[in-house]
Amino acid sequence: MRRVTKVAASGIASAALALSLAACGSTSEQKAQADSSSSGTGAAGGVKVGVAYDVGGRGDHSFNDSAARGIDKAKKEFGGSVKELTAKTTDTEADRLDRLSQLAEAGYNPVVGIGYAYANSMKQAAQKYPDTTFGIVDSSVDAKNVDSIVFTEEQSSYLGGVAAALKTKTDQVGFIGGVDVPLIKKFQAGYEQGVHDTNPKIKVDVQYLSHGSDTSGFASPDKGQAAAQGMLDKGADVIFAAAGSSGSGSIEAVHGKKGAWAIGVDSDQYQQASLAQYKTSILTSVVKNVDVGVYDLVKSIHDKKPLTGTNTYSLAENGVSLTASGGYLKDIQAKIDAAKQKIVDGKVKVKTTP
Known part of the structure; x- marks a missing residue:
């Protein structure tokens, strides 16, 4: 198990693929439809990142947007492509597993689940796709190919x-x-x-x-x-x-x-x-610097040294x-x-x- 010992703050603003939230009342279902087609093409050999957002998705001004900043920074630095899907408030466990499986099946690596709700489905997906590195924010999943990104x-x-x-x-x-x-x-x-x-x-x-x-x-x-x-x-x-x-x-x-x-x-x-x-x-x-944890995971894939285990980002390390x-x-x-x-x-x- 690896513990993060140094975390640098990241302030990269959301890139052009960001889905803007026109009004506070926009539903997660509407954003799910828009996010599901969001992707980008970068430099050859870049990292192909699959992201499964929590409800609210990119444009929530909060948790998901912090993760999105990490994705945007990684894409800017490493190129590649990004596929983003967003949870619905009506999701079942099967829906979450299907979302993660879609991304893994399409060759995205890493596949990152933003939020504790993906814990059970990610454990199943990690077993189903052992050659894919998964990341989960706000929960710990005991699997050899999962990076559990948690905060204090x-x-x-x-x-x-x-x-x-x-x-x-x-x-x-x-x-x-x-x-x-x-x-x-x-x-x-x-x-x-x-x-x-x-x-x-x-x-x-x-x-x-x-x-x-x-x-x-x-x-x-x-x-x-x-x-x-x-x-x-x-x-x-x-x-x-x-x-x-x-x-x-x-x-x-x-x-x-x-x-x-x-x-x-x-x-x-x-x-x-x-x-x-x-x-x-x-x-x-x-x-809490979700962007840093997500960026660290993508960078580890780019460097061919995938992060796994539970990585804790604390106050002492500027993780929060x-x-x-x-x-x-x-x-x-x-x-x-x-x-x-x-x-x-x-x-x-x-x-x-x-």
Whole structure:
């Protein structure tokens, strides 16, 4: 098992093949149809990459877009071609397996599943196509030809909680989770701990948009907006949404209340062009560099040294971080840096469950 020891930040913007999201309400089904035909041809001998996105797909301003940046960087550097498919909220296990199998059968290598939902289907696909290297983000799959790309989301979420606690004026903040699953619970746990370690008197409102196998909570901006509005109406003035494209709805709601702050997730949402009209309300973003993990995998295939095993991207290695775009953290940056150092030094152990 290999552990990543050095992770460099990657900021390559999405290339021309990016599917732009015209409106927050675009469905994952519509994007699935468009993404399924997205491909590019690069230099001869380049890497042929197959990507199976989570619901929301490329253009979600968050999790999937972070992965897309890694794909775009790799294609720019190594040439080759890219085939992108996107999950639907109605997917079954058979649908996910079929998506991965389509890519492997067509000769794409690596085949990357973006999201924990691909774990079971990827294990089956890896056995079926032993000569293909697979990659999965946010889950560990025990197979000799799989690179499991995982992050310490709870650590960067802790820093987001510190920021929320230092910025709230009402002593009430909110957390919105896309789906009530262990992965998103890590975000909640870190955020709540960061808030309460900073000021135990602060109340944290928590709401999930969907549960269990229903993944619509990651692709429903209207649900995110309604949840955030409800929290704002009850007095919350800082809201962190770990909910994929649903988070854009939360950010929109926060922007409508003077003095309130939104905390973005996975991508630096202050820098997202599609969210530019709301950026004065985006305090910071809890980032995990999915782009780096995906790029590392593609590069390893290009170098003919495929990554396999579980590769962990942590706060100490800049695999996760808290952004400073907009300059809204300047007055509290020293305290955030101190909290980060305590985590890196092992003086603070961040919980992974609430």
